[in-house]
Amino acid sequence: KGYKPEQPIYFSHKIHAGEQKIDCQLCHSSAKYGKVSEIPSMNVCMNCHRTISEYNAEHYMEPGKDKAFYDGEIQKIYAATGWDSQKQQYTGKTQPVEWTRIHNMPDFVYFNHAQHVVAGEQAIINSFNKKNPNNKIDVVCKACHGKIDTMNVVQMANDFTMGWCIECHRTTEVDMNNGYNKEYFKNLHEKLKKQYPKDGGKITVDAIGGIECGKCHY
Ligand code: HEC
Ligand code: HEC
Ligand code: HEC
Ligand code: HEC
Ligand code: HEC
Known part of the structure; x- marks a missing residue:
């Protein structure tokens, strides 16, 4: 309880699921179908972030953070998917995002x-x-x-x-x-x-x- 690792992209659930009211299962779409909830692939992020390249939410700003910080984090999605936002095309150069797993049952446990x-x-x-x-x-x-x-x-x-x-x-x-x-x-x-x-x-x-x-x- 309380384990809270830093992630390679500062992805805020408060901003996505809270402020923007995006349904959990839009991203964790396999929770309904089986054992694992899964972390969304970068394509899921790009469905929205192809057009959302900046953070403009005036109604919510976490203390100690600013627009430049959030914009920089969104750029990481482009780096990972090889999206050139100037030319509006993919370069083909991708790099995986290595999320740190938080919940992880031992192998001898079955949870569905x-x-x-x-x-x-x-x-x-x-x-x-x-x-x-x-x-x-x-x-x-x-x-x-x-x-x-x-x-x-x-x-x-x-x-x-x-x-x-x-x-x-x-x-x-x-x-x-x-x-x-x-x-x-x-x-x-x-x-x-x-x-x-x-x-x-x-x-x-x-x-x-x-x-x-x-x-x-x-
Ligand atoms: C826009 C996409 C998106 C939405 C919406 C979303 N999540 Fe996530 N979720 C992620 C990503 C990306 C991660 C991995 C990074 C992290 O841990 O924050 C994650 C991580 C998690 C984890 C931890 C996974 C682990 O490593 O153990 C849980 C639990 C979780 N989400 C639950 C939820 C719940 C509950 C909701 C709805 C209230 C929700 N998520 C909405 C994208 C999303
Ligand atoms: C359903 C649309 C949608 C999806 C899918 C989505 N986002 Fe977002 N994202 C938003 C919106 C809306 C904002 C806030 C923009 C604003 O208010 O100006 C945002 C803001 C952000 C920000 C800046 C705030 C923060 O959370 O740090 C980051 C970084 C970000 N998104 C990363 C991701 C990543 C990574 C994924 C995929 C795991 C993802 N987003 C999926 C809609 C989405
Ligand atoms: C009854 C408790 C329970 C409920 C309800 C639940 N989870 Fe989980 N969740 C867990 C457990 C336990 C794990 C660890 C599973 C493992 O390590 O095998 C987990 C792990 C996760 C993970 C990490 C990836 C994975 O599947 O191992 C994500 C993401 C997640 N849950 C999201 C969700 C979302 C989204 C919902 C609602 C749609 C949800 N969970 C509902 C107990 C729950
Ligand atoms: C509802 C699900 C559930 C049931 C039923 C259950 N267990 Fe477990 N058990 C777990 C989980 C989850 C863990 C892992 C907990 C953790 O990692 O902290 C675990 C861990 C264990 C461990 C390892 C303990 C350790 O210290 O590593 C043993 C041994 C064990 N269970 C035996 C049993 C026995 C014997 C029964 C039947 C009398 C049983 N379990 C029934 C969920 C269950
Ligand atoms: C918040 C309450 C809650 C927690 C926490 C929870 N469960 Fe459950 N679990 C349920 C409910 C409710 C059902 C019955 C679903 C149904 O109607 O079939 C269930 C059913 C199950 C079943 C199927 C039992 C059967 O006989 O069909 C398994 C296996 C199981 N849970 C494993 C786990 C494990 C492993 C954990 C801990 C890691 C866990 N559950 C934590 C509420 C919970």
Whole structure:
């Protein structure tokens, strides 16, 4: 928790996801489909930055930073993609941007974004907001990653230990009516309700296998 490395381009989530309200999944588009959320390729940046070569936002300026600083950071996108902004063409000379990875589970852990971002979406948002009535979230990602849209520099918002996973599985009631669970647990649902009568028949993630070792470990 709190790990906050410097990145090769000063990319601010507060400016993109906060001020500009760009959806997380425009850039982290694979979170819906599988294990990994992925860091966007430079082509994704160029969809906008081919035309946005300067920082003009008068409404937000981080203390200690100025326009020249942000403009210089945008130039790094052009250096990486080989974009000649004068001639408006690619030179073919590219160089990879070496982002420092922040979250990184050990190899023996299986974590799947889609399971949480799609199947678990409503359950996670509802449960988080019930536990944190004064600090509600609108986007599922924030339950685990914190309010990324307020961070200029991303930092780990939780400790990402096994206890942290289990704690949430024990206390988050699954949404038995989402498309996936409705199909998968058609017959089991009634049985589970009887088997797990605590909290008046509420079914939390542990009841559907969420604390079985093999579900999270290879
Ligand atoms: C315009 C593109 C863009 C948008 C929109 C965006 N991100 Fe990112 N995200 C990035 C880039 C680039 C990085 C890598 C650099 C960094 O860590 O800041 C990153 C890094 C991250 C990381 C850390 C990855 C690691 O290394 O572990 C998390 C978590 C994350 N984003 C979550 C979010 C969430 C949640 C939202 C929406 C609130 C969001 N992002 C919106 C581009 C984006
Ligand atoms: C959907 C459009 C969009 C995408 C995609 C996008 N940006 Fe931006 N970016 C913006 C806007 C809008 C601004 C603010 C410009 C302004 O207000 O003048 C900005 C500002 C910036 C700045 C200066 C402020 C800061 O965050 O430091 C940098 C650097 C930057 N972008 C890098 C990136 C990188 C790297 C990517 C790809 C990972 C990316 N952007 C993807 C729209 C986008
Ligand atoms: C249930 C908790 C949880 C939720 C919800 C969640 N993440 Fe993650 N995220 C993680 C964990 C755990 C990792 C580390 C995965 C690993 O190392 O295998 C991670 C890693 C990442 C990374 C680094 C690349 C990767 O996939 O390893 C990015 C980027 C990211 N998350 C973005 C998002 C975005 C965007 C959302 C919402 C669409 C989101 N996350 C929702 C827990 C979560
Ligand atoms: C914020 C709450 C939350 C956190 C934190 C969380 N999960 Fe989950 N997880 C869920 C929910 C909700 C589901 C059930 C989704 C559904 O309805 O199928 C789930 C389901 C799963 C499943 C599927 C279980 C099954 O039997 O189908 C696995 C595997 C899993 N999570 C792994 C992890 C790992 C590994 C971590 C920690 C790195 C983690 N989760 C952290 C909420 C969470
Ligand atoms: C909900 C997901 C989840 C379940 C279920 C789970 N684990 Fe883990 N486990 C993790 C995560 C995530 C880590 C890595 C935490 C870290 O790196 O700090 C981990 C780490 C470990 C480690 C390594 C500890 C260390 O100090 O390095 C062992 C051993 C382990 N788990 C055993 C088990 C056993 C035995 C069970 C079943 C009783 C189990 N796990 C069930 C998510 C889970």
